[in-house]
Amino acid sequence: MKKVYANATDALDGVLSDGMLIAAGGFGLCGIPELLLEAIKESGAKDLTFASNNAGVDDFGIGILLQTKQVKKMISSYVGENAEFMRQYLAGELELEFNPQGTLAERMRAGGAGIPGFYTKTGVGTVIAEGKEHKDFNGETYIMEEGIFADLAIVKAWKADDTGNLIFRKTARNFNVPAATCGKVCVAEVEEIVPRGSLDPDAIHLPGIYVHRIIQGSHEKRIEQRTTRKKEDA
Amino acid sequence: MPWDRNQMAARAAQELEDGMYVNLGIGIPTLVANYVGDKDITLQSENGMLGMGPFPFEGEEDPDLINAGKQTITELSRTSYFDSATSFGMIRGGKIAAAVLGAMEVDEEGDLANWMIPGVLVKGMGGAMDLVAGVGRVIVVMDHTNKHGKSKLLKKCTLPLTGKKVVNRIITNLGVLDVADGGLKIVETAEGVTEDEIRSATEATIVN
Numbered sequence: 001m002k003k004v005y006a007n008a009t010d011a012l013d014g015v016l017s018d019g020m021l022i023a024a025g026g027f028g029l030c031g032i033p034e035l036l037l038e039a040i041k042e043s044g045a046k047d048l049t050f051a052s053n054n055a056g057v058d059d060f061g062i063g064i065l066l067q068t069k070q071v072k073k074m075i076s077s078y079v080g081e082n083a084e085f086m087r088q089y090l091a092g093e094l095e096l097e098f099n100p101q102g103t104l105a106e107r108m109r110a111g112g113a114g115i116p117g118f119y120t121k122t123g124v125g126t127v128i129a130e131g132k133e134h135k136d137f138n139g140e141t142y143i144m145e146e147g148i149f150a151d152l153a154i155v156k157a158w159k160a161d162d163t164g165n166l167i168f169r170k171t172a173r174n175f176n177v178p179a180a181t182c183g184k185v186c187v188a189e190v191e192e193i194v195p196r197g198s199l200d201p202d203a204i205h206l207p208g209i210y211v212h213r214i215i216q217g218s219h220e221k222r223i224e225q226r227t228t229r230k231k232e233d234a
Numbered sequence: 235m236p237w238d239r240n241q242m243a244a245r246a247a248q249e250l251e252d253g254m255y256v257n258l259g260i261g262i263p264t265l266v267a268n269y270v271g272d273k274d275i276t277l278q279s280e281n282g283m284l285g286m287g288p289f290p291f292e293g294e295e296d297p298d299l300i301n302a303g304k305q306t307i308t309e310l311s312r313t314s315y316f317d318s319a320t321s322f323g324m325i326r327g328g329k330i331a332a333a334v335l336g337a338m339e340v341d342e343e344g345d346l347a348n349w350m351i352p353g354v355l356v357k358g359m360g361g362a363m364d365l366v367a368g369v370g371r372v373i374v375v376m377d378h379t380n381k382h383g384k385s386k387l388l389k390k391c392t393l394p395l396t397g398k399k400v401v402n403r404i405i406t407n408l409g410v411l412d413v414a415d416g417g418l419k420i421v422e423t424a425e426g427v428t429e430d431e432i433r434s435a436t437e438a439t440i441v442n
Binding site: 027028029030031053076077078079080081086090098100101102103105106108109120121122123124125126127128158168169170171172173174175176177178205221222223224225226227228229230231 | 280301303
């Protein structure tokens with residue numbers, strides 16, 4: 001089966017629909033599927049729910065879909081860098097479900113692993129626990145969280161082969177792995193598609209079984225907080 | 235003289251022991267890395283890295299290499315990378331020995347509030363709830379009082395909680411306190427600060 005597509009628009013053809021749940025990889029602006037997000041914007045798909053750790057900034061990442069009001073709901077752990085997000089949220093135009101970061105990652109991992117629910121200590125005794133099943137194990141209280149089963153996963157990797165085996169680079173791996181696994185369909189954008197056999201099988205971060213469509217493209221890879229030190233300080 | 239930010243960070247660094255894997259929060263906790271000296275400490279960044287190095291030199295920033303505060307950083311010879319589910323697996327699984335975090339309020343039961351002020355823009359809890367629920371030891375670094383002089387060490391937190399009964403030790407500008415049976419116990423005072431001064435700046439019950 002051919003997995004490689006010419007561009008983001010082609011790769012999303014037939015998999016987008018209004019009201020769908022999309023799991024997106026990335027942390028902040030690091031390792032986000034920027035080309036696929038741009039193509040979703042162009043598609044006009046609306047009433048989307050995104051499970052994504054963050055919501056981008058106003059003009060990059062998921063932020064561009066907030067500008068066009070294509071997002072109905074966000075499932076995120078931190079949305080602090082986005083003024084338009086706050087405006088829509090406070091105006092009641094956007095739903096927001098806060099998940100602790102580790103709970104969000106595990107919900108995706110669980111969904112991808114066929115686990116509909118799991119118990120965690122995270123959030124016990126906080127607003128996060130309200131309305132959730134509580135259960136004691138060995139004298140400690142846990143709450144039940146549900147796996148995320150997304151209609152579509154969009155992720156960004158460094159390299160892929162044409163069978164969809166993926167390798168990520170440094171901290172750009174982040175949510176891309178759990179997000180990819182929890183989608184019914186996973187579309188990956190990469191910096192380079194390399195010939196089959198040129199990736200070390202022992203070094204694959206995400207096996208191609210999870211990846212259905214791949215595109216190669218050039219990425220802006222914007223830096224959110226550029227912090228440096230002076231040579232003389234070293 | 236109460237401690238300044240750097241002195242608080244230096245005092246927090248004394249809590250860390252050779253061989254520990256540690257997660258440092260944003261703000262004063264980040265400064266703790268400057269004071270670990272010769273101790274063999276591995277810093278975790280919850281976005282998927284163990285062995286976090288210092289900021290890069292100008293021109294050497296890598297957009298694929300950031301910390302949990304989204305700042306550009308560098309790797310070390312010991313560094314490993316992993317995905318977010320694995321990262322919080324090691325946090326929730328108790329593999330991280332300690333977390334040093336900031337706080338808006340702490341109370342005498344060890345409850346911590348550091349993510350949300352109702353009525354003010356809500357940004358989210360990020361990984362804070364997972365960290366306090368999972369790591370071996372939670373060390374909070376914070377000012378003892380707010381800008382109006384009111385204690386931030388309370389009998390009961392008023393803000394939405396990050397975690398319940400999770401704090402072990404509190405390092406403030408006035409000294410060091412432990413969460414103990416029945417209240418907070420003064421462990422140490424900043425140089426020139428008396429126990430009475432700490433008592434009068436603390437709403438929480440102080441136990442001996």
